[in-house]
Amino acid sequence: MEYTGFEDLKNRVCVITGGAGVLGSSMAEALSAAGVKTAVIDLNNEAATSLAGKLESKFGVESVGVAASVLDRESLNDAHGVIVERFGKIDYLVNAAGGNSPKATTRVEQIDRAGKSDITGNFFGLDIEGFRQVFDLNFMGTLLPTMVFGGSMTERGSGVIINISSMNAFKPLTKIPAYSAAKSSINNFTQWLAVHFGKTGVRVNAIAPGFFLTDQNRFLLTDKNTGALTPRGEKIIANTPVGKFGQPEDLNGALLFLLSDISSFVNGVVLPVDGGYSAFGGV
Ligand code: NAD
DSSP: OOOOSOGGGTTOEEEEETTTSHHHHHHHHHHHHTTOEEEEEESOHHHHHHHHHHHHHHHOOOEEEEEOOTTOHHHHHHHHHHHHHHHSOOOEEEEOOOOOOGGGOOSOSOOOTGGGGOOTTSGGGOOHHHHHHHHIIIIIHHHHHHHHHHHHHHHHTOEEEEEEOOGGGTSOOTTOHHHHHHHHHHHHHHHHHHHHTTTTTEEEEEEEEOOBOOTTTHHHHBOTTTOOBOHHHHHHHHTSTTOSOBOGGGGHHHHHHHHSGGGTTOOSOEEEESTTGGGOOOO
């Protein structure tokens, strides 16, 4: 897809965490197509470096892959040094590292009194470490990069930070209590930061993607043998007014809009990109 009308984005520099993932790499591609220089941060060094190489050769716009963990401040500080040395400045941060874990997922949606004695698969049997990992990756994994990369933006007096929320932030989804609560904290934190940075020239917004079939949720939404929709997958489609899952590229218009100066008075919002899912009451 061509992204025209975002001339102000050209030659700006964007750090994108989890940039080698499904949604992150699609966003990095849209950024490159719009002339933004990208720093793709990911735990997976090979995937980040290879994506950066592909972006450079496809779009002729500079990109660098940097290995760092969003949970390790020191590695983020090192990444900051590498990026500033390469590009001289940082204009944008997209906090796209995040996700759920099967370890923090219940097997059943609801329990009854009889079901309490068998805790495997319900809330009482959840692995607390899994819970902690999901909280850390989504919340701490947004907090730490914002501390490390946001400082140079507030000092320069311009910049945009985009956090990645989810549908479950508005209303929790069954089976994924840790991911729902963690993404809810992203909405709250986005608002908090937007206020805190309000006078600095740095804006903070979030995008809440609807349902995209990716490796993180495939095990919940499709049958691994047949590929057919699970009852949960069918429920999602039935509750998405446009009647389909999103494609990663569907997020890119919202991303470019929120980064561009054309949205300079948009601050502290969580923008759903969900085919109408969050607007539908189910009846
Ligand atoms: P993904 O799993 O494809 O990508 C995540 C990337 O983050 C991977 O490349 C992974 O290596 C990297 N990563 C994991 N831990 C990291 C760490 N500690 N430090 C640095 N990088 C790390 O996920 P995705 O589907 O592209 O999701 C991207 C974001 O969108 C996440 O925040 C996710 O919660 C959110 N989201 C996804 C969907 C969906 O349907 N896929 C829906 C709503 C929100």
